Amino acid sequence: MQTPYPRILKQFGLNPNDIKIYRTLYNLGRSKTGIIIRETAIASSRVYASLQNLVRKGLVSYQVKNNIKYYQAELPDQLIEEAEDNVEELKGFADNLKLFPISKNKRNETNTYEGVHGLKMAYEQHTENLEKGETVSIIAFVGEEYASSQPIRLFFSKTIDRIMIEKKCHGKMITHKEIKKIIKRDRPDSSIYTIRHLSENYTLPYTVNISKKEVVMGVWGDEPTVFTISNPVVVSAFQKNFDYLWKIAK
Numbered sequence: 217m218q219t220p221y222p223r224i225l226k227q228f229g230l231n232p233n234d235i236k237i238y239r240t241l242y243n244l245g246r247s248k249t250g251i252i253i254r255e256t257a258i259a260s261s262r263v264y265a266s267l268q269n270l271v272r273k274g275l276v277s278y279q280v281k282n283n284i285k286y287y288q289a290e291l292p293d294q295l296i297e298e299a300e301d302n303v304e305e306l307k308g309f310a311d312n313l314k315l316f317p318i319s320k321n322k323r324n325e326t327n328t329y330e331g332v333h334g335l336k337m338a339y340e341q342h343t344e345n346l347e348k349g350e351t352v353s354i355i356a357f358v359g360e361e362y363a364s365s366q367p368i369r370l371f372f373s374k375t376i377d378r379i380m381i382e383k384k385c386h387g388k389m390i391t392h393k394e395i396k397k398i399i400k401r402d403r404p405d406s407s408i409y410t411i412r413h414l415s416e417n418y419t420l421p422y423t424v425n426i427s428k429k430e431v432v433m434g435v436w437g438d439e440p441t442v443f444t445i446s447n448p449v450v451v452s453a454f455q456k457n458f459d460y461l462w463k464i465a466k
Contacts, residue, residue, distance in 0.1 A: 228273065228295050233258050234266045238275055241289035246279070248286055329442040335434060336371055338442040342425055342432045343379040352380075353426040353458040354389040354409075357419045358436055369402050377405040390458070390465050392416055412465035426454050 222235050230238070233256075240255050241247060247255075253263050267287060270276035274294025278287045329338040346352060380387065387409040391399070396413050399406050425432040431445045431454050445451070 228298065230269070230273070230275075231266070233262050234269055237263065237266045238270060238289055241276060241287060246286045246288040248284060252287065325445060325447045327444045329444070331439055332368070335368075335440045335442050336375070338432060338434070338444055339372075339376055339425070340379070342427065342430060342444065343376050343383075343385075345430065346380075346383055346385050346427055349384050349386075350428060351386045351388060353424075353455060353462075354387050354391075355420060355424040355458060355461070356389055356391040356395060358391075358395060358423055369398070373403040373405070377403055377408065380408050381405060386410070388412075388458075388462065390414060390461055392419075412462065414461065414465050424454060424458070426451060426458055 222232075225235050225238070236256050236258065237252060240252060244251065244255065249260070249263060249267070252267075253260050256263065258266070267276060267278075271278065275290055275292060276287050277290050278285045280286075327338075329335060343352075379385075385408070389399075389409045389411045391411060391413055393413045393416075396411050399409070399411065421435065423434040423436065425434075429446055429448075429451065431447075431451055432442060433445075434440060434442045
């Protein structure tokens with residue numbers, strides 16, 4: 217038998233030795249300490265300490281015969297009760313926090329993300345927050361910084377496009393002809409986008425994503441910076457500008 221859910225057991229204060237011994241007892245059945253030490257190859261002092269912890273957690277019980285303890289693994293019923301108690305306490309804690317003024321404050325309308333990691337975080341959160349079936353408007357007048365960065369292109373292809381497909385979203389994108397070629401070439405799921413292009417003479421110093429609730433502006437480069445704005449007035453203004461450019465794009 218494999219180790220029973222080590223990640224969950226760790227959350228209840230069990231260390232690797234505890235978990236290994238618990239697993240071993242499930243494999244062996246009722247066993248003496250000497251057998252457990254031999255099967256686990258854990259020092260005897262640590263085996264005794266782990267057994268005490270497991271007994272205290274209700275995961276192991278023992279019987280005494282002729283002054284010898286025989287241990288056996290038990291189902292985690294006590295941990296289940298402990299988890300249920302913790303959930304109730306957390307609910308009470310959350311209810312109390314709602315009484316504080318800070319919980320009634322509106323969330324920040326703007327956020328700033330820096331660096332490649334920040335860029336990925338901003339665009340992934342933006343895409344995750346799209347409504348199912350939503351159409352997002354995109355202005356992507358990026359240049360060499362996108363064309364020469366395979367990791368960034370892979371991020372948009374493997375992460376952003378995947379989320380768009382899962383949420384059955386669509387993108388209307390305005391870009392330059394060369395970038396359109398790169399997107400068609402490197403992003404196998406680019407069919408989820410309707411792409412139009414403008415002259416190379418038309419450019420912006422940033423890219424823009426516009427959803428129903430948020431505008432994302434990305435200033436690209438070696439250390440990109442991304443700004444997000446959640447404000448209906450700003451979203452509406454950017455959408456009107458996009459709609460105008462969409463009409464004149466080819």
